[in-house]
Amino acid sequence: MTGPALRLEGVTRRFAGHAALADLTLDIERGEFIALLGPSGCGKTTALNCLAGLLPLSEGRIWLDDRRLDTLPPERRGFGMVFQNYALFPHLSVRGNIAFGLRMRRLPRAEIRQRTDEALRLVRLEEHAAKLPGQLSGGQQQRVAIARAVVVSPSLVLMDEPLSNLDAKLRLEMRTEIRRLHQRLGLTTVYVTHDQEEALSLADRLVVLRAGQVQQIGSPEELHDRPANPHVADFMGFRNLLRTTAETVDGDRVGFRIEGVPCTGSAVGDVRPGAGVVVAVRPENLVPAEDGLPCVVDVAEYQGRDMAAEALTGDGLRLHLRTTARLAPGDPLTVAMRNALVYPAEGRD
Template sequence: MSRAATFGELRIDGLGRRFPNGFTALDGLDLTVQGGEFMALLGPSGCGKSTALNLLAGLLEPTSGSIWIDEQRVDTLPSEKRNFGMVFQNYALFPHLTVAENVAFGLRMRKVGKAERTARVRRALDLVQLGEQADKPPGQLSGGQQQRVAIARAIVVEPRLVLMDEPLSNLDAKLRLDMRTEIRLLHQELGLTTVYVTHDQAEALSLADRLVVMCSGVVQQIGTPAEVYDRPANAFVAAFVGYRNALPARMAGGTVEIAGLGWAFPSERAQGADGDAVAMIRPDDLLIGGPETSRPIPLTVRVCEYQGRTFAVEGRTADGTVVHAHSLEPLSPGRTVDANVQPERIQVFPSDAGSGTQEPALVASGEQS
């Protein structure tokens, strides 16, 4: 298999897709992907990430913008001329063909000779550890094996870009973890350039070199996993990457005061930005029985769930705000406790600066549609 990336950069300039009914699925996407990079498009259902992937693949036509590979414009080319590999969510394997015949399909379309075709199929199946399954129909394989066949089919043509559309969403939890590792290893070993669509923030953080977080067809933040995780750009991004708690607050004079708690802390975002705000905290940063140096948030326990090493606690503050915290011991419903947080672990945003927090908070807690 080819080892090195075959281009310098993929450049997306102002790419958009507006449907005849007036709905804008993607609004002016600007993005540069370096050769050999693993880029993940992350967001809830309907955010435009799959639309962007289908525009890249040539399965949809853009209504604005352009796509370039180095100095070559590719959005004007038919999909079969772009030399991109595609891995679909539902595998899209031919049930009447064997595993090897499925993998060879793209090579046949490219009129690759039989000897070379056979050798390349064998190498691709060995890479995904399915060499012994070559003569079986896909229906005799597990879901994880079928997805590996789909990946082998995408890489066997030695594409200059691999596009993956939620490839792990149909697998169980253990298989998803295993396949995440395999996809990352293949990307590294073959020097692939990959654009990967997912709604799973843990998947995106573990796989990608950089993330593009999207909402309603608009990019909210582009950055490394560490940048997005530690420094979300707005309340939407924060909620989507796990800042599940959103407490009303106020910024004034460079400090932030969370409503009803009687304590304040300095914040860079509060410098010269007086007004209403939202203070966002990860549940694992809000500890019941935490260190004395942290600040308390009194709450009444509603639910306490065992999660192995810790307990997940849902409670309410005095003003009725729902709060999610962690505890090292079980707590009975109705008990009043202090959940403690280090102020530096709190992200603060002006109330009118984000896209809202309710929808991404639900997604981040595993309730995505």
Template structure:
């Protein structure tokens, strides 16, 4: 497939039995970008990927590759590589032959097919399994075959639907790095579906967060990590503490909120007025165990290496999640401070 400049997704929608699984998705993807579609199960991210691949017809909208319309073409004429959640390997072909299949269909010279296939096998660390059939492999090994088969043909666009979902934690981290290296080395354009925000942040140039089929925010990892557009995005991006409060004093974008008699100050990401119902979002690592602050009692402590994940409850029954290096145990009284709160209007929350 020839190189392209921009892949344009214009108002793409897909409905099932009158229900919109994907609604009005518009996105320009530049050649060489790594785009992650991110969101919880049922948000429409896999539907979007399948529409792009041609596996689902559109209910509305268009897809363009520069000035060439794609949504009217069948999947095999779009020239995309795809890695499915369920592997979709040929059960009667060995690992080596599965990976080589796409190259053979392109009628490349036998020596080139052999060399590129062996390179791909080494990339996903399956040298010892190259002669085996898919049924003789673990789920993680099958997934690595699927990744190798998709990228060995060096397509201009690679579509990946949660390709690391069946790998153990160590291999997942290793393969995450390999996918990014491969993307950069081959100059690929990648659209990657995941529900794992850490995975998306580490891999993508831009993230598209979906909820109930609709785009909530499009931005760089830093933008989504530091300034989520709404409380739903904040919740999904790791702001585990979403506190329903009332706005106090407002000075510009600085808002004071009262938590059981203790004042905290945060940044409003949308206009709020004193007295408005708001949601205050704060990450566990942004809550601190301080000499003064909100009185709490520790309920649960989880050891996580260099720090502890702690659940603590206020006198009024509010549950807080924090991370700390302080040595704590269930039943300990603590005072909790906070920094970098984000304030959202309650009617625009999750």
């Protein structure tokens, strides 16, 4: 069968007249890993709960192939879900937690055992099968939650910030684990996160949301290299968002000045000479140069291979830098911009 596995058409959810999610339209292919990305309150968890059936839609439809899902209760949608807080049954063993969904489906005992054993091997928890959740580490508990979600062979796996309660080392390990499982099983997955690095490393496509509205849908490379607007750029690591005026536009090359210093960048959108613009630059693309923007280091943080720094210009403009040079507060710098993106000013509210 061809066509998308899952289709969201104008999915909207309102609370007291306010649209927490507005007009989300998205086709998700079989086996695709989609990340819903954005800050707190952007609508990503609302979207996931609408998919899961935990929230009714105010408008729109959800289809799985030619079957409409939004009119079905959660238990009839056949999805697996991994929650932020694991949501394991504390009185059941690891094996019991994983087998729970299979028992609810009243499958034969031999099949339940076989599929539970396979899931335990998949998440490498065979030796912990008899333990209770309280005897496991956070990462192990999350593996149990993932195994419980995938053991029922769901048509879709929903993950709601599953790594946010883990420490930094475990987050990296579990990120690799989730990617490994997805590559092996090929399950269609919708993953909610506020962590852009996590989304970039896991997803086939990203959906960036803001205030319930879709800002951009695209591959990790597209969102990383060419954010659609200043909001997406800010969220994807372009920490320097500088307001100025476009002086010249030649094709996609834009000339502008920052505190009197001439600079150039690439236009994104309809940039016109004389119009206000927002210039987006990653910290690593503000580089030392003989002819550039003078500034003074205000804060410097050693981060292993390089340093993160904040510097102030003569007019008090704050710049974010990342460099291998050793910096200290009070050090004078002159920096130039590389790979700057230039947006129409109305693209940032």
